[in-house]
Ligand code: SF4
């Protein structure tokens with residue numbers, strides 16, 4: 001394919017970027033493309049990227065983008081703004097230039113990198129499967145100050161080393177909200193203390209908050225403990241969203257698993273590390289991963305092989321790439337690979353024939369049902385068909401496909417709070433498609449999708465609601481397969 005720009009706009013953007021040669025705060029990063037980073041920065045970054053074409057340095061991965069533009073129409077930020085610099089090829093070129101020490105307009109580079117949704121839609125469309133989201137994240141980690149936020153660092157450390165204290169702070173914040181003084185929580189900086197300023201918006205969008213977290217409820221259930229067992233059909237991994245905010249999702253997942261797949265356990269896991277990974281705390285992300293791997297290995301030694309089920313697609317997708325965290329580590333790399341091979345998203349785990357039969361009253365309450373492909377499910381894990389098979393079986397003629405179902409909702413972790421303008425534009429297109437489908441219930445597998453879509457629906461289309469896949473299956477499919 002041609003290495004030439006495809007149109008005038010692209011040529012202009014390239015001229016702008018090419019003219020940016022000179023000094024930059026990135027110039028120190030990498031003049032030699034084979035030397036990934038200065039030694040003191042190595043801990044902040046991944047090693048070689050595991051791409052579809054094999055292991056690549058960051059520079060080589062970015063250079064694999066031949067700027068063909070084939071992915072342009074898949075990229076939400078490009079489609080909504082028409083700006084080349086915030087398209088996949090624009091971002092890949094920025095990273096390449098940063099690594100070459102050629103980019104001077106750091107504000108442009110920051111904007112290009114910080115506005116990426118990390119949705120992965122570009123990689124799905126790309127013949128070379130250029131991992132733009134990974135490349136963008138590595139670029140962000142090179143920015144001065146990225147990951148240095150005191151509160152975020154304290155929150156990650158607390159979650160890692162004192163999860164009980166983290167839970168205490170979070171409950172305190174929730175209690176203030178329940179007392180009817182949510183502004184006080186903001187004023188006191190309770191969410192900042194948790195390193196999650198976006199959480200105040202999130203809990204506002206959720207409406208009700210739990211005072212007992214899923215991990216506490218599941219731990220209290222003796223049927224879900226490993227003690228005394230020699231084999232299990234599954235283990236449940238509680239991601240932070242279902243654990244700390246959507247306990248109904250975690251409990252529904254466990255009920256669905258028990259009904260469709262028999263007995264299993266709760267893994268008593270730590271956070272998967274995605275937050276630390278995405279917000280500049282790479283060594284902490286590795287430590288989360290190591291501790292989860294150790295826990296998994298201990299269970300495996302007792303119980304043999306079992307699938308590890310997570311019910312937030314972002315976390316499931318991230319855990320499937322644990323090997324990427326340890327490419328330079330001979331001891332941990334194979335252990336991470338074995339862990340990743342056991343991970344399953346709940347969206348892909350329930351076979352349609354085991355889903356059960358729909359309860360007519362529950363189905364009527366759900367109304368017209370549609371499915372939103374969470375980015376980290378479809379682009380991150382290639383999961384599209386399995387949840388549809390289950391939903392079509394349960395909802396029958398009440399199921400309707402959503403136009404542009406894999407268009408990002410704009411939630412993207414904390415994106416809606418860090419880039420509210422673009423997030424609102426991205427969400428608006430999702431809401432229009434939901435309205436066109438005349439859907440009453442939108443099913444999703446990502447917890448940030450639930451927050452984002454429900455916030456949008458409440459404002460623009462209040463007769464509809466977004467629910468997690470597990471909650472829908474749990475509510476609608478009451479009968480066991482055996483009872484059919
Ligand atoms: S990311 Fe892939 S599809 Fe997009 S411009 Fe680069 S090579 Fe082409």
Ligand code: SF4
Pocket residue numbers: 074075076077078086087088091115116117118119120121122123132133
């Ligand atoms: S990850 Fe999403 S927002 Fe970022 S460049 Fe790719 S398609 Fe665009």
